Amino acid sequence: MAMMRYAEALNAALREEMQADPSVFLFGEDIGRYGGVFKVTKGLMEEFGQTRVRDTPISEQALAAMAVTAAMTGTRPVLEIMYADFVPLTLDALVNQASIYNYIWNGQVKMPFVLRTQGGGGAGAGAQHSKALDSMLAHIPGIKVVAPSTPADAKGMLKAAIRDDQPVVFLEHKLLYNTRGEVPEGDVTVPLGKAATVRAGSDISVFATSKMVIEALKAADLLAADGVSAEIIDLRSLRPLDVSAIIASISKTHHAVAVNEGWRFCGYAAELSATIMDHAFDELDAPVARVTLPDMPIPYSEPLETAMLPSAEKIRAAALKTLK
Template sequence: MAMMRYAEALNAALREEMQADPSVFVFGEDIGRYGGVFKVTKGLMEEFGETRVRDTPISEQALTAMAVTAAMTGTRPVLEIMYADFVPLTLDALVNQASIYNYIWNGQVKMPFVLRTQGGGGAGAGAQHSKSLDSMLAHIPGIKVVAPSTPADAKGMLKAAIRDDQPVVFLEHKLLYKMKGPVPEGYYTVPIGKADIRREGRDLTIVATSIMVQKALDAAAVLESEGIDVEVVDLRTIRPMDKQTVIDSVKKTSRLLCVYEAVKTLGIGAEVSAMIAESEAFDYLDAPIVRLGGAETPIPYNPELEKATVPQIPDIITAARDLVKGVR
């Protein structure tokens, strides 16, 4: 194992895939000479040249249409959209082209492209640079949506996404880029569509993604000192969701807390809750399912107000404690 930051793991994945496959290229705003706002593409232009590492104008709609065309004609583009807040500008190409071409052409057209973007609050970036749009993107059939929470998963899932023949939206949280963790040496991938149990427990299941996995693990450590044993399930892939892992966990613990950063209404937690309600796990529940999501508001710029709009570790502790003790 090598210790890497999340951003370094992504950089390594891009470099290795570009070395292995000349059809892989990356493009986006400030990703070349500048190396990306978060330095994920640092050094790639120097190694692979301006043809395979391309700085582009600010035109998200045009860039995504270019990625669709490039993917259809035999290359594997990796497009970076600087901040998830601007992904809505890409939706025509994503929804009306990328997501449906394999279907309408009966499998004759492949669409191997990755759209990388950064989301989430906590960086004081204000309402226009802090959104979490994962559930909106995951609603679209034909698009895979992933949100890794560790450096090892970031590298392995990005490699898997680049090799996938269908479009993958790769969601990265801004606060995870500096996170350090062990990353396997040598070749490996992490499968898309498979959740991971980050912590085993018997009293409560917490289902989370991205940075909320780390917050859930921190909360679980505190709750352990109170005699509450929490199981933390990292979805990793939002679409297609690994339903069986969640169902099996809930059947074991009999309680479910869904934690996610996006606005609570119609978020990932709603889908997870409905999935459990429609499965055999429903009969195992000893308490109502609880969703802990973001506030129904744009993300404020003020740091204290920003914290109040997004679930924090104390919020997770309180919700989990109340759920296990029957307060909810």
């Protein structure tokens, strides 16, 4: 085990996969000479050269089409989109190409690319640089969407994503890059589609991904002081979703809070709520609570932004209300 920052864990995953497989290459805006705005690709251009680590112009639509064609022709590209807010520019490649080519060509086409991006608020980055758009991406069948919360999962899941033959959208969070954690040494992958129980509890289940797992863990501490035992499930992967883990936890606690940093309407928390009702309706002792961003743009003002974002305190309040 080594203590690492989340960004360093991602950097290690990219380096190891590039060393192991010459078909892996990186491209994106400012990822080469500058090392990426969050320093995830630091030092990789020096080590692997300008052919395998490419700086590109600002043109997300072209970059995504490039990822699709490069993946189709036998390489394993890893594309970085600097902010998730600009992922909508890549949607044609995702919705009309990457997600369906395997289907319309009857399995003859593989699509092994990774689209790395980061989203989320809390950094005062304003309405165009703070969004979590994971619900929109998880809506597309044929694409995997993952959002690890720890450095260990960040490394293990990025390695698994690069080796996956399906397109994977890899969601990072700007406030997680500097978080530290133990990361296993060596070639350790974490399977996509498996949730992790990060804190066991008996009264209520809280389902979250990415930075919301950190908030949920803080909420569990607050709830413990209230005499409530909260179980925190880090879904890790939004699609495919680990439904068995959800059912197992609900069958134990009979109460659930679905947390997602994105908007509420048609959002991922709504999908979790519906999934729970589909599979474990008769286990529910109260309606599933949702903790999400309100359906509004994210303000630049720090107090307003803080008031809007899902937080430990909001998760605690939702849990207590559910248990009434």
